[in-house]
Amino acid sequence: MVVQLSWLRTFVTVYRLGSLTKAAQRLELSQPTVTHQIRNLERTFGKELFERVPQGVVPTCAADSLIRDVQGPVDALGIVVERHFGTGPGGRPLCVGGPVELISSRVVPAVSDLVADGLRINFSFGLADDLLERLASGHYDLVLSTVRPRLRGISAVTLVDEEFAILASPELASGIPTGRIMKEGPAAVLDKYPLIAYAESLPIIRRYWLTVFGIRPTSAPSLVIPDLRGVLAAVKSSAGISVLPTYLAADALLRGEAVKLLEPEIPPINTFYLATRDGGMCHPDLTLLHSHLLMKARLWV
Incomplete structure (x- = not known):
């Protein structure tokens, strides 16, 4: 039985992308070439690896079994090739995706020492579902996700829990009868008071209201800013009240630029996950970054 390494690389790419066309584009091959390599592998393996559907291809049970054994070695071989024959110094940079606020306020400072030692990282921002899809398709090496990944071929570990607090500026808070909030209800x-939100649908505020008050918020936002750093700036300037993660507001709280309106016994939390492709941790730079973030996250507020 003779199996060419190029067939296995094509198999891994098709499996991750779920499409012969997308795999051909990624590998810079013609689609007939990709199809031919998959058929050669199926013929050699003696089993069908993909079912053709209108949207692309769906892996069979045989493909699910094969991917577990070959994706790690294929990725590792790709790293060796990149290291010795890549055009750039030290090969390509790591591609990392996540929410702009967490990366800007916590991740970038945490990895500055690694960058100073020569590690190369390209950061991108986006929503969790989109980032995880692109992780699965090979666009990213690591994703910081606000949801636990459910995609096939993706593994995740808990990075840190973020706690939420309802905040106002000291000037605005001085006129709010906070002692009446739990007794009379938030409405x-x-x-x-004007409500400042990250999105029109109030995702963070709604989570806080349901957890702490047991009801949904009844007010529409007066100000919508799709960046939590902008929401914090609006809160500090007394534009209104909002709910924010405490890691983002930690400095503002410490300096007295914002105050918590409530201290619930069990504050709402959300978990961040470090997500990688199965087999991806064979990359030494990725292993270093992964363990470094887990260590640094213990110190985050």
């Missing part, structure tokens, strides 16, 4: 006390 009776807070609805008269």
Whole structure:
């Protein structure tokens, strides 16, 4: 039985992308070449690896079994080739995706020492579902996700829990009867103050309201800013109240530029995950970055 390494690389790429066309584009091959290599592998393997569907291809059970054994060695071989024959110094940079606020405020400072020692990283921002899809298809090496990945071929470990707090500027908070919020309900006390939100649908505020008050918010946002750093800036300038992760507001709270309106016994939290492709941790730079972030995250507020 003779199996060419190029067939296995094509198999891994098709498996991850779920499409012969996309795999051909990624590998810079013609689609007939990709199809031919997959058929050669199926003929050699003696089993069908993909079912053709209108949207692309779906891996069979045989493909699910094969990918577990070959993707690690194929990725490792790709790293060796890149290291010795790549055009750039030290091969390509790591591609990391995640939410702009966490990466800007915590991740970038945490990895500055690695960058100073020569590690190369390209950061990209986006929503968790989109980032995880691109991780699975090979665009990213590592994704910081606000949701636990459910995609086939993706593994994740808990990075850190973010805690949420309802905040206002000291000037605005001085006029809010905070002692009445839990007694009378948020609508009776807070609805008269402008609500600053990350999105029109109030995803973070809704989570806080349901966890702490057991109800959904009744007010529409007065100000929508699709960047939590902008939401924090608006809160500090007394534009209104909002719910923000405490890691992002830590400095503002420490300097007295914002204050918590409530201290619930069990504050709402959300978990960040470090997600990688199965077999991807054979990359030494990725292993270093992964362990470094886990270590540094213990110190984050």
